Amino acid sequence: MIPVIRPWLGEQEAEAAAEAVRSGWVAQGPRVAEFEKAFAAFAGSEQGVAISSCTTGLHLALHLLGIGPGDEVVVPSFSFIATANAAKYVGAIPVFADVDPYTGNLTPETISAVLSPRTAAVIGVHQGGVPFDVEVLEALCAAKQIALVHDSACAAGSTYRGQPVSAGASLAAWSFHPRKLLTTGEGGMLTTSNPEWAVRLRRLREHGMSMSAADRHASSGVKLEQYEEVGFNFRMTDIQAAIGLVQLAKLAEVIARRREFAERYHKLLAEIDGLRWVSDPEYGTTNYQSFWVVLPDAYQGTVVDVLEGLLARGISARRGIMASHLERAYSTPADLPVTSYLTSRSLILPLYHQMTEAEQDTVVTTLAEILR
Numbered sequence: 336m337i338p339v340i341r342p343w344l345g346e347q348e349a350e351a352a353a354e355a356v357r358s359g360w361v362a363q364g365p366r367v368a369e370f371e372k373a374f375a376a377f378a379g380s381e382q383g384v385a386i387s388s389c390t391t392g393l394h395l396a397l398h399l400l401g402i403g404p405g406d407e408v409v410v411p412s413f414s415f416i417a418t419a420n421a422a423k424y425v426g427a428i429p430v431f432a433d434v435d436p437y438t439g440n441l442t443p444e445t446i447s448a449v450l451s452p453r454t455a456a457v458i459g460v461h462q463g464g465v466p467f468d469v470e471v472l473e474a475l476c477a478a479k480q481i482a483l484v485h486d487s488a489c490a491a492g493s494t495y496r497g498q499p500v501s502a503g504a505s506l507a508a509w510s511f512h513p514r515k516l517l518t519t520g521e522g523g524m525l526t527t528s529n530p531e532w533a534v535r536l537r538r539l540r541e542h543g544m545s546m547s548a549a550d551r552h553a554s555s556g557v558k559l560e561q562y563e564e565v566g567f568n569f570r571m572t573d574i575q576a577a578i579g580l581v582q583l584a585k586l587a588e589v590i591a592r593r594r595e596f597a598e599r600y601h602k603l604l605a606e607i608d609g610l611r612w613v614s615d616p617e618y619g620t621t622n623y624q625s626f627w628v629v630l631p632d633a634y635q636g637t638v639v640d641v642l643e644g645l646l647a648r649g650i651s652a653r654r655g656i657m658a659s660h661l662e663r664a665y666s667t668p669a670d671l672p673v674t675s676y677l678t679s680r681s682l683i684l685p686l687y688h689q690m691t692e693a694e695q696d697t698v699v700t701t702l703a704e705i706l707r
């Protein structure tokens with residue numbers, strides 16, 4: 336069986352997790368602090384605040400910005416549903432915008448089409464690792480005086496104009512779910528260029544406490560914490576952070592390999608008439624977290640037909656990125672032609688670190704057979 340993705344975990348991660356357990360400190364502590372510093376440095380950001388997932392990170396980011404009932408948050412429907420859900424969690428209204436057919440990302444045009452006087456923020460998604468055009472979206476949001484939050488769940492290791500994607504962003508949320516390229520089992524990070532926001536985010540993720548449990552433990556005298564505002568429990572554990580530190584050290588190798596395999600896919604897939612695939616935008620590079628293809632118009636079957644055909648031959652692919660507005664949780668009528676087209680005609684092909692060239696050849700020849 337060829338899987339769609341497989342985390343690259345080994346003895347080093349197992350040993351790091353075991354060491355955290357043996358230390359007796361398993362909740363948020365010194366390893367989380369170390370992982371925050373290391374990830375922020377990698378991401379070109381001033382501050383990293385570890386959290387329990389990208390979803391809780393997006394929720395916390397909107398909460399920090401004071402977004403709530405009556406506000407609208409522009410999101411791409413063409414994203415994992417957590418992006419839209421974040422707006423719901425703070426009582427705001429997610430407003431779905433369409434995306435560019437090549438990058439799968441929001442553009443100034445698609446955002447402008449849905450702006451209203453109630454728009455308070457935009458969540459831009461670096462979808463599947465492909466960066467959105469950060470400068471142009473920043474310029475639009477600045478002109479309209481609305482916040483721009485990066486959903487960088489998939490994008491660790493992608494670049495924008497030669498810098499790490501989301502470097503210097505005021506708020507970016509990252510995911511360490513096993514479906515992404517760096518995993519801690521579950522987990523996430525908020526990066527921010529604003530040190531005051533980082534202080535407040537650290538407080539908010541830990542019940543609104545004025546000092547962390549780790550700091551209280553480390554102090555010599557009696558220290559009483561205060562609860563300055565209503566917070567959350569969105570903490571990461573030291574076991575997760577220990578794994579994350581090992582994974583972060585391997586990330587450059589993971590991305591280099593994915594990019595090699597993606598380039599090989601580009602060459603091999605050129606044999607299939609009318610097929611289109613994801614590639615780098617002119618302003619940056621993708622980490623190819625998702626290698627998606629769009630079926631030829633001439634192919635009469637559906638994505639499900641192709642997925643079933645692949646599965647019957649031992650290949651596990653996935654439907655393309657979802658359209659959140661079509662799911663029952665939202666069922667929002669919206670005129671999003673590119674989103675509908677991409678969702679109904681695209682699929683994600685297997686790509687993982689341990690993949691062999693022979694396995695990749697099998698995927699391509701099988702896909703070609705099915706589409707013939």
Ligand SMILES: *Cc1c(COP(=O)(O)O)cnc(C)c1O
Nearest residue numbers: 388389390415417488510511512
């Ligand atoms: C995976 C993903 C999320 C959710 O990340 P979790 O860490 O699982 O909460 C959010 N947005 C996008 C675009 C994703 O791909």
